[in-house]
Amino acid sequence: MRDTAASPIDLAAVAFIDLQAQRARIGARMEAAISRVLAHGGFIMGPEVAEAERRLAQRCGAKHVISCSSGTTAIVMALMAEGVGRGDAVFVPSFTFTATAEAPVILGATPVFVDVLPDTFNMDPASLARAVAVAKQTGLRPACVIPVDLFGQPVDFDGIDDVAKANGLWILDDAAQSFGASYKGRALGTCGHITATSFYPSKPLGCYGDGGAVFTDDDEAAKKLRQVRVHGQGHDRNDNVRIGLTGRFDSIQAAVLLEKLAIFDAECAERNEIAARYTAHLHNVVTTPVVRKDCTSVWAQYTITSPRRDRIAATLQAQHIPTAIFYPKPIHTQPPYRGFPVASGGLPVTERLSHEVISLPMHPYLTADAQDRVIAAVQTALA
Numbered sequence: 001m002r003d004t005a006a007s008p009i010d011l012a013a014v015a016f017i018d019l020q021a022q023r024a025r026i027g028a029r030m031e032a033a034i035s036r037v038l039a040h041g042g043f044i045m046g047p048e049v050a051e052a053e054r055r056l057a058q059r060c061g062a063k064h065v066i067s068c069s070s071g072t073t074a075i076v077m078a079l080m081a082e083g084v085g086r087g088d089a090v091f092v093p094s095f096t097f098t099a100t101a102e103a104p105v106i107l108g109a110t111p112v113f114v115d116v117l118p119d120t121f122n123m124d125p126a127s128l129a130r131a132v133a134v135a136k137q138t139g140l141r142p143a144c145v146i147p148v149d150l151f152g153q154p155v156d157f158d159g160i161d162d163v164a165k166a167n168g169l170w171i172l173d174d175a176a177q178s179f180g181a182s183y184k185g186r187a188l189g190t191c192g193h194i195t196a197t198s199f200y201p202s203k204p205l206g207c208y209g210d211g212g213a214v215f216t217d218d219d220e221a222a223k224k225l226r227q228v229r230v231h232g233q234g235h236d237r238n239d240n241v242r243i244g245l246t247g248r249f250d251s252i253q254a255a256v257l258l259e260k261l262a263i264f265d266a267e268c269a270e271r272n273e274i275a276a277r278y279t280a281h282l283h284n285v286v287t288t289p290v291v292r293k294d295c296t297s298v299w300a301q302y303t304i305t306s307p308r309r310d311r312i313a314a315t316l317q318a319q320h321i322p323t324a325i326f327y328p329k330p331i332h333t334q335p336p337y338r339g340f341p342v343a344s345g346g347l348p349v350t351e352r353l354s355h356e357v358i359s360l361p362m363h364p365y366l367t368a369d370a371q372d373r374v375i376a377a378v379q380t381a382l383a
């Protein structure tokens with residue numbers, strides 16, 4: 001086994017996500033792109049925003065792309081455009097980032113928590129069916145399901161769709177962590193009635209601040225989303241046709257995104273190689289992540305599962321290797337969300353995962369040497 005002792009050089013060698021290494025690849029082009037925005041001064045809805053929307057549509061095949069100010073705003077805008085509100089049940093996983101459940105609450109709707117599958121960490125269609133039954137018994141109107149493509153991998157859309165169709169739900173796909181991935185040959189952005197994503201800097205496709213986008217093939221939904229993005233504006237700024245908000249993406253972030261899009265396919269390929277290497281070396285000691293045969297992942301996280309998770313965390317920390325736990329506290333257990341319904345049978349998988357998952361450094365610039373150190377540290381922890 002390799003020597004796993006940390007030296008000051010090693011400290012610099014392993015980053016959880018390495019945006020500085022990415023900057024070394026495209027920094028000069030990025031600075032030129034930002035300078036062009038400073039020169040033309042069209043900071044809001046400038047030409048870069050339209051170009052970014054065009055390129056995102058081209059990348060995933062969605063008919064309409066409406067860029068916006070964050071992934072959270074993207075989810076809120078989608079729910080607003082479709083009129084979700086009081087009395088509506090919105091089905092969400094609890095094993096996700098808070099924004100997924102927060103968005104329906106902001107609009108007065110009721111999140112109903114659904115369990116996930118143990119192998120993919122994504123929404124369990126059987127638990128969704130049980131959650132719909134609970135919502136009906138509680139007198140809520142089943143309206144929408146927000147499956148999350150967690151850690152880079154698409155949900156089981158066919159399974160979710162069967163339950164959704166049987167119960168009149170529309171699908172708002174939360175692809176905040178997974179833009180660029182595909183399900184049965186279809187790119188995310190085209191798998192739900194509406195898809196929301198985030199360009200938060202640490203996402204596989206991020207910008208240098210907050211940003212997001214909404215995708216749909218539905219002309220009417222796209223029209224409403226564009227109105228919601230700018231205060232419900234109709235044909236001009238004095239014409240307000242619905243309730244909206246300030247939801248725009250800005251030109252500097254769009255310029256950043258365009259440069260990152262240019263290297264996105266290469267980076268996704270690099271992430272896949274790194275994930276495959278982790279799996280080859282770790283599958284005997286921990287439960288390594290599973291990507292369904294009909295899916296591709298963009299590996300927002302490389303997340304392993306072990307009942308000895310705390311030992312792995314401590315060993316890696318002692319060797320100055322960063323790790324993260326997504327998510328140690330399921331949303332339904334947190335004070336603001338404790339009063340909302342959960343699927344019958346509870347969320348046992350979610351609760352177990354919250355004690356067992358740990359994410360390892362994952363980014364396209366992770367060198368083989370740095371990755372070897374991470375692998376050796378995990379092996380040492382469990383030896």
Ligand SMILES: Cc1ncc(COP(=O)(O)O)c(C=O)c1O
Nearest residue numbers: 070071072097099100176198200
């Ligand atoms: C699953 C999920 N949904 C929504 C969001 C919200 O995105 P943003 O941080 O851009 O508002 C995130 C961001 O971390 C996320 O991971």
